[in-house]
Amino acid sequence: MIEEVADLRIQPGQQQAFEAAVHKGATTVISNAKGFLGYSVSRSIETPERYLLRIQWASLEDHTVGFRESPLFKQWRAIVGPFFTAPPAVEHFTVVDKPAQ
Amino acid sequence: MIEEVADLRIQPGQQQAFEAAVHKGATTVISNAKGFLGYSVSRSIETPERYLLRIQWASLEDHTVGFRESPLFKQWRAIVGPFFTAPPAVEHFTVVDKPAQ
Secondary structure, three states: EEEEEEEEEHHHHHHHHHHHHHHHHHOOOOOHHEEEEEEEEEEEOOOEEEEEEEEEEOOHHHHHHOOOHHHHHHHHHHHHHHHEEOOOEEEEEEEEOOOOO | OOOEEEEEEEEOHHHHHHHHHHHHHHHHHHOOOOOOOEEEEEEEEEOEEEEEEEEOOHHHHHHHHHHHOHHHHHHHHHHHHHHOOOOOOOEEEEEEEOOOO
């Protein structure tokens, strides 16, 4: 399992509409992709136009090839793309330490 | 509950030592702070010197005041600070969407 972390900047004042859009896009589009395991969305307290979208995938290629090269990617971007003020900054992460809590 | 997200850059080749240090610092120092709820550490696949350290706190002030102004902060920085090649980029986040999976 790997985690995609997308650092997103959206138009000021559009938080409520963006949060509804990303929920719709994640639950009706991305969730249909092979290897999709789950997601979460967090809003920055210091920078209210900044969000972190995290998506858990079974493998790196499930995101970079399977999803990005599928029609689902265009559907997703059509829903959330209009809110972005900059291209999303995306990297993928491996959890190296997460003690049981 | 809020989440501190620290975006960390460390010296090349020091991954193994850093991961041991951050585990030690989190479990023996930060875990003693009031309001500490848990943490995780992830390493970037594209940028192996980049880590995201996430710490869950009961409140924003538990981190920004309670922890940062306590002796624990200096103890923590003594353990992990030597690995950093840049000041950590830290913001705090509120989860706005995390469906049950």
